[in-house]
Amino acid sequence: MTPQKSVKETAASLQEVTVRFPDGTELRFAKGALLSELLTRANPRWAEPTVALKVNGTVMGLGQRLLEAPGGTDPVLIEPIFFSSPEGQEVYRHSSAHIMAQAVKELYPNAKLAIGPPIEDGFYYDFDLGRPFTPEDLEKIERKMKEIIASRYPFERKALSKKDAIRFFEEKDERYKVELIRELPEDEIVTVYEQGPFTDLCRGPHVVSTQQIAAFKLLTAAGAYWRGDERNPMLQRIYGTSFPTQEALEAHLKRLEEIKRRDHRRLGKDLDLYNMIDEIGPGLVIWHPKGALIRKLIEDFWREQHLRHGYDFVYSPHIARLDLWKQSGHLDFYRENMYAPISIEGIEYELKPMNCPFHIMIYKSHLRSYRDLPLRFAELGTVYRYERSGVLHGLMRVRGFTQDDAHLFCRPDQIEQEILKVLDLTVFTLKTFGFDEYEIYVSTRPEKAVGSAENWERATAALEAALRTKNMAYRIDPGEGVFYGPKIDLKIKDVLGRSWQCTTVQVDFNLPERFHLSYIGEDGKEHQPIMIHRALMGSIERFFGVLIEHYAGAFPLWLAPVQMKVMPITDRQHAYAHDVAEALTAAGFRVETDARNEKIGLKIREAEMAKTPYMVILGAREVQGRKLSVRKRSGENVGELEIPSFIERLNNEVSNKSV
RNA sequence: GCCGGCGUAGCUCAGUGGUAGAGCAGCUGAUUCGUAAUCAGCAGGUCGGUGGUUCAAUCCCACUCGCCGGCUCCA
Structure with a gap:
C-alpha cells in the first residue's frame, strides 16, 4: 500500500529551498523536510502550540513535507495555525x-x-x-x-x-x-x-x-x-x-x-409565561398572563414604531377560499406546509400559512396612483403551517405563530429606498432588545421558483445594493430564496453568541403579476408595482423564545411582567405597604405586594426566582422615615429612597428601555 | 416523517408482576421575623391513552399520543 516515490521526487527532496516565517526570518531547508522539523528548528516562539501550518496559503499538517507545498515558490511562505483560529x-x-x-x-x-x-x-x-x-x-x-x-x-x-x-x-x-x-x-x-x-x-x-x-x-x-x-x-x-x-x-x-439553564422551555414553565399541552396540540402555544403581558408590551412597541415609520395597520382573517391560494401560487409551491382544506357549504377554505394574499386584496380594493406609493400594510398576522412532528421545538419552531408582517407596494425606482428604510427599522428594533450583532444572508433563486431569471436578478441586485449602502456585511446563500423571490435574512446573535433567524426581507416580482396588481403612472398608463414582504422579529413566538434565552428570563424593567414586589417585613407594615403599592401603581408600574406572613428571606428568595427587577422592603425603619428600602434582583442594594425619587429612577429605566 | 430515549402528584424525580413514594408547590395551624428557603399537620395520582399476555399490569408485549436529542426543513 505504500505509494512509490518517483526517482525524480527523491532527487528533488535533496535540494534546498528558502522558507520565510511571518516575522520575516528566512531559513534554508531540504525540500524533503517535514513541516514539524521547520517548526523545531525555527523555534519561532509562537505563543500557542501549533496545530498546523499554512504553507503558501494552504493549510497543511505538520506531518507533511515541504515539497508537497503548493505553488513551488522560493521562498516558501509559512504561517502558523493555532487552535484559536477556526482553521486550527x-x-x-x-x-x-x-x-x-x-x-x-x-x-x-x-x-x-x-x-x-x-x-x-x-x-x-x-x-x-x-x-x-x-x-x-x-x-x-x-x-x-x-x-x-x-x-x-x-x-x-x-x-x-x-x-x-x-x-x-x-x-x-x-x-x-x-x-x-x-x-x-x-x-x-x-x-x-x-x-x-x-x-x-x-x-x-x-x-x-x-x-x-x-x-x-x-x-x-x-x-x-x-x-x-x-x-x-x-x-x-x-x-x-x-x-x-x-x-x-x-x-x-x-x-x-x-x-441548558437559559432554555426557554424550562424558563417558560418556571416563570409561568406560556405552555403547550397535549389537549391543544403540538406546536400550538397558549400564552399565560405573564407571557401575554410581555407579548403585549413587545407588540405595543412594534405598533408605535410602525406608525412612526409610515405603515398602515390592517387585519385579515385566518382562512380564505382555496381559490385565493391557487391564484397566489401557494397551492403549487407551499402545499406541503399547508393544512388540508376545510369544506364550508361546498366551498373549500384554507387556513392561512401567510398573510400576503390578504394584503394584496387590500391593495386591489382601490385604483392606485403612483402618488400613493409606497404603501406599507402591516399586520401582526397569525399563520398556520404544517411542520413535521420531529422538527417542532419549543417556541422556536411551532405550527401556529404570529408574524410581525408587512407588505410594501412600491414603484421599481423605490425598491432600494424602501429596503434601506426597512433595514433602519430592523436595526433600531433589534437594538432595543439588546441585539447589536448579526449575520446577514442574501438568498438567491431556488430550484422550485416562479418568475423570470431577469426579475430574480433585478431583485437580488436591489437587496445587495441596499446592504452595501448601509455598510452591512453579508454573505450569499445560493438557492435558498423563497419560491417567489430573493431575500435578506438576518440572524441575530444572543448573549451567548448563538444565532437565531428572525428578520427576513423578501422582494417579490411574482405575486403582483399573479394578482395583476397595477398603479397608474405619471404617464397615465398602468404599471406593475413591486412587492416587498418583511418581518422584523419574524415570528413573535420565536422572538419571545429568543428573548427568554437572551435575558435568561430576567426581562428588562420595561418588559418585566411584574416590575417590583412590595414586601412588608411584618404585618405592622401592611398599611404602609398598601400605600406604597398604590403610589407605584398610580405612577404606572406593575406592582405586586407580598403580604404573606412569611420571613423576608423567603419573600426575597421567591422574588429572585421569579426574576422580579425590584424588591421594595418595608420594615419599621422605613415606615418611620416614610421611605423605601430598594433591592435589585442582581442583589444590589439600592438603599433607602423616597417614593418620588424611586419613581423617577424607574421612569428613566423604562423610557430608556435599558436592557 | 425517520432513528433513539423518555412519559409516575401542579413542578423536579425515586420505585415495584401483588393496584405507589420523596422534596418543592398547595391547604390548615403556629411563628411577627431586616435582604435567597421558620416549624408542624393535612390533602393530593384511573403511574400519557387504547388493546393484549397473566389469577393479577404502573411494571411485560402491541398500537397510539406527546415530549426530548438528532436527521431533514424553516419565521
Whole structure:
C-alpha cells in the first residue's frame, strides 16, 4: 500500500529551498523536510502550540513535507495555525473524529465508517452499526480513545490512485467510503490518513500525533441519514468535542450548562409565561398572563414604531377560499406546509400559512396612483403551517405563530429606498432588545421558483445594493430564496453568541403579476408595482423564545411582567405597604405586594426566582422615615429612597428601555 | 416523517408482576421575623391513552399520543 516515490521526487527532496516565517526570518531547508522539523528548528516562539501550518496559503499538517507545498515558490511562505483560529479548530477536531473512528472500529469491527467532519464546537462521526450506540458504548469508546491518544500514533498521509483507493476500501468492506471515492474525478489522487493500525479516507490535514488531542468528550449519540437524505439508511452519529486543555473543555461544558439553564422551555414553565399541552396540540402555544403581558408590551412597541415609520395597520382573517391560494401560487409551491382544506357549504377554505394574499386584496380594493406609493400594510398576522412532528421545538419552531408582517407596494425606482428604510427599522428594533450583532444572508433563486431569471436578478441586485449602502456585511446563500423571490435574512446573535433567524426581507416580482396588481403612472398608463414582504422579529413566538434565552428570563424593567414586589417585613407594615403599592401603581408600574406572613428571606428568595427587577422592603425603619428600602434582583442594594425619587429612577429605566 | 430515549402528584424525580413514594408547590395551624428557603399537620395520582399476555399490569408485549436529542426543513 505504500505509494512509490518517483526517482525524480527523491532527487528533488535533496535540494534546498528558502522558507520565510511571518516575522520575516528566512531559513534554508531540504525540500524533503517535514513541516514539524521547520517548526523545531525555527523555534519561532509562537505563543500557542501549533496545530498546523499554512504553507503558501494552504493549510497543511505538520506531518507533511515541504515539497508537497503548493505553488513551488522560493521562498516558501509559512504561517502558523493555532487552535484559536477556526482553521486550527477544524484540523484539531477532525483529528479527534479520526481517533473516535479508530476507537469505534477497534471495539466494534463490524461498524462501517461513513463521514466524520469537524463542526462548530466539535466534531461528529457517522457509523453504520446496525444498532444505536448506548451511553455505555460512549464510555467504552472514550476509554479506548484515551488509549489511542496515549499510544502517540503519528497521523501519516498517503496518496493513492482512485483505483487503488477503491480496492483498498473494498477489501475492508467500507462501502460508504467506496461510494465517496467513486464520485471523485477519475484522475483524482486520493489521500488517506493512517494512525497506527487505522486508516481512513481523508483529505486532511491532521495534527502530528494522536497524543496532541489533550482533552475531549463524547456528548451525544443520535440517528442521522447517510448524506442527510431520508431515503438513505439511518446511520448512528456520535457527537463530541475536543480542546487543547482540560480547562478549555470544562469551560465549554460549562457553557453547555448555561445554555441548558437559559432554555426557554424550562424558563417558560418556571416563570409561568406560556405552555403547550397535549389537549391543544403540538406546536400550538397558549400564552399565560405573564407571557401575554410581555407579548403585549413587545407588540405595543412594534405598533408605535410602525406608525412612526409610515405603515398602515390592517387585519385579515385566518382562512380564505382555496381559490385565493391557487391564484397566489401557494397551492403549487407551499402545499406541503399547508393544512388540508376545510369544506364550508361546498366551498373549500384554507387556513392561512401567510398573510400576503390578504394584503394584496387590500391593495386591489382601490385604483392606485403612483402618488400613493409606497404603501406599507402591516399586520401582526397569525399563520398556520404544517411542520413535521420531529422538527417542532419549543417556541422556536411551532405550527401556529404570529408574524410581525408587512407588505410594501412600491414603484421599481423605490425598491432600494424602501429596503434601506426597512433595514433602519430592523436595526433600531433589534437594538432595543439588546441585539447589536448579526449575520446577514442574501438568498438567491431556488430550484422550485416562479418568475423570470431577469426579475430574480433585478431583485437580488436591489437587496445587495441596499446592504452595501448601509455598510452591512453579508454573505450569499445560493438557492435558498423563497419560491417567489430573493431575500435578506438576518440572524441575530444572543448573549451567548448563538444565532437565531428572525428578520427576513423578501422582494417579490411574482405575486403582483399573479394578482395583476397595477398603479397608474405619471404617464397615465398602468404599471406593475413591486412587492416587498418583511418581518422584523419574524415570528413573535420565536422572538419571545429568543428573548427568554437572551435575558435568561430576567426581562428588562420595561418588559418585566411584574416590575417590583412590595414586601412588608411584618404585618405592622401592611398599611404602609398598601400605600406604597398604590403610589407605584398610580405612577404606572406593575406592582405586586407580598403580604404573606412569611420571613423576608423567603419573600426575597421567591422574588429572585421569579426574576422580579425590584424588591421594595418595608420594615419599621422605613415606615418611620416614610421611605423605601430598594433591592435589585442582581442583589444590589439600592438603599433607602423616597417614593418620588424611586419613581423617577424607574421612569428613566423604562423610557430608556435599558436592557 | 425517520432513528433513539423518555412519559409516575401542579413542578423536579425515586420505585415495584401483588393496584405507589420523596422534596418543592398547595391547604390548615403556629411563628411577627431586616435582604435567597421558620416549624408542624393535612390533602393530593384511573403511574400519557387504547388493546393484549397473566389469577393479577404502573411494571411485560402491541398500537397510539406527546415530549426530548438528532436527521431533514424553516419565521
